Amino acid sequence: MxxxxxxxxxxxxxxxxxxxxxxxxxxxxxxxxxxxxMFKSESFISVLFDLSEAExxxxxxxxxxAKISILGQERHGIMPVILASNPSIQRILQTMGFGDIFTIVxxxxxxxxxxxxxxxxxxNEQEVKEKVLEAHKILMGLxxxxxxxxxxxxxxxxxx
Numbered sequence: 001m002x003x004x005x006x007x008x009x010x011x012x013x014x015x016x017x018x019x020x021x022x023x024x025x026x027x028x029x030x031x032x033x034x035x036x037x038m039f040k041s042e043s044f045i046s047v048l049f050d051l052s053e054a055e056x057x058x059x060x061x062x063x064x065x066a067k068i069s070i071l072g073q074e075r076h077g078i079m080p081v082i083l084a085s086n087p088s089i090q091r092i093l094q095t096m097g098f099g100d101i102f103t104i105v106x107x108x109x110x111x112x113x114x115x116x117x118x119x120x121x122x123x124n125e126q127e128v129k130e131k132v133l134e135a136h137k138i139l140m141g142l143x144x145x146x147x148x149x150x151x152x153x154x155x156x157x158x159x160x
Contacts, residue, residue, distance in 0.1 A: 002055060006031055007114040010038075013045035017068075018114035020053040025060040028131045030118040035068055039075065047072060047080035049102075050112050051089050059150070062096055063135025066142060069101040079103055083112070097142035133157045 002021030009016045015038050038044060047068055051057070057065075065082075072078045081103045084090045093104055136154050140147040 004056075006034075006118040008034060008116050008118060009114040010041070010043070011113075013041070013043035015044070015047045016050060016112050016114040017047065018050040018053070018112070019057060019061070022056045023054060023061050024058045025128065025132060026120050027118055028060050028064060028135070029123040029127055030120060031061065031064050032131055034118055035064065035071075038068075039071055044076065046076075046078050048112060049080060049082040049084075050114060051082060051084040051086070054084075054086065054089055057089065057092065059139060060132050060135045062092070062098075063138045064131075066096075066098070066101060066138045067135070069098075070138065073101070081105060083108055096139060096146060101142065129157060129160065 004023035004027065005020045006023060006027050007018040007020065009018075017034075038047075049065065069080050072080055079102060082093060082098065083105055084093060085106045090104070090106070093099070093102070098104065133154065136150045136157075140150050140154065
């Protein structure tokens with residue numbers, strides 16, 4: 001599997017987030033910092049996720065994606081779009097309940113570009129733990145199945 005990478009771009013307030021390869025929690029702090037900056041931007045209009053080159057996405061990253069959708073709906077009344085052409089990625093998105101909080105498509109009429117890579121930010125173990133915990137609590141709030149799936153992990157992280 002190809003090492004994970006998150007590429008981003010701002011096209012006149014439409015933020016494109018492209019995930020490539022095997023996207024793991026090693027990028028969670030830099031991704032969360034990007035999310036904060038994106039929502040602070042006065043030009044923010046919408047978000048498009050391009051998962052067409054993603055091979056796998058871990059649950060922490062999925063939780064941060066859900067955070068974007070929830071904040072986008074609360075603050076701007078928008079429902080982000082996910083481009084996902086890989087059937088296994090589509091299945092994960094549906095299983096997690098993303099069909100309720102995203103518009104999921106398997107193709108777009110025009111190409112999208114995201115060229116600025118997010119780099120892994122040096123952070124301490126506590127920061128990573130807090131982001132992992134936040135992401136999984138968000139996923140648990142989406143549906144009962146997620147609550148069951150992630151309950152033990154969340155309980156373990158909260159007790160550490």
